[in-house]
Amino acid sequence: MQIPFRSIVVFHAVARAGSITRAAEELRVTPSAVSQQIQALELHLGTALTLKVGRNITLTEAGERYFQMIGREVEHIADVTQHVRGVRTATTLTVRAAPSVSTKWLLPRLGSFIEAHPDIELRLDATNEPTDFSKENIDIDLRHGEGGWPGLFVESLGAERFRPVCSPAIASPGSLGPEDLLDRLLIHSVKSQMQWPRWFAEVGLDPARRWRRVLFDRSHMAIDAARSGIGIALESELLAWQELAEGSLICPVANPPALAMATQWIVCPHGHLRHRKTRAFLEWLRKERDSWAASSLTF
Structure with a gap:
């Protein structure tokens, strides 16, 4: 039996783009030609693979299973074909991330991803604004919040321990x-x-007076301020890991309470997980x- 390659x-x-029009632009053919090929494959397989939803399409259950089975193989064939032709292809991965997690956690690590994936051109968009994936060309989002975004793929970056931190010039550890x-x-x-009120409540203190404070809009600013000796910050070990590891920040309190919570999340539409670059x-x-x-257990 002839296989309709x-x-x-x-x-x-089409499955990767989520749109017949976008797939047609990528393949440099007309949308009607794309629709004809989909219909021919559905006829060949004897089952519906797609459903039209407004201007976009969604995969049926059979379409999802079929895409999962063929996805990596088709991408591998494309990569090998380009390699044999001597063509170095590049695809752009656009990542949106909150400014603090971008500067304090992601940027120091990105070199290893870039080195491991020379065919992926990375664009980092640092903003606190949540992504509207239906309108913006963002592949994956590192989002600050509580993790409640229905309809999207959501995975935590992990539980972060929070504790007081300051420059060793301000106080000695413990x-x-x-x-x-x-x-x-x-x-x-x-x-x-x-926030500090929760930390004080955890240690059994109810301050009778207003304490002296300085406020910053971003955690990365608070961390830099603590490192420069301005005062004592209450910060996440995820965001302050580098300063803690090098000793420019220390915890001045002996046996601080183990306050932990997840605040940084990996977010994207489930359909984006089909893309090789996102995976x-x-x-x-x-x-x-x-x-x-x-x-972080050694800090």
């Missing part, structure tokens, strides 16, 4: 008690999900996350 390639492009912090200038990261970045993120989690 052309129709399979067209179906792969030299202060919780009550001593009330007499110090405290750095507040305004948008952080972990590659997600697999890399998971390895980096696990490596960070293991190393």
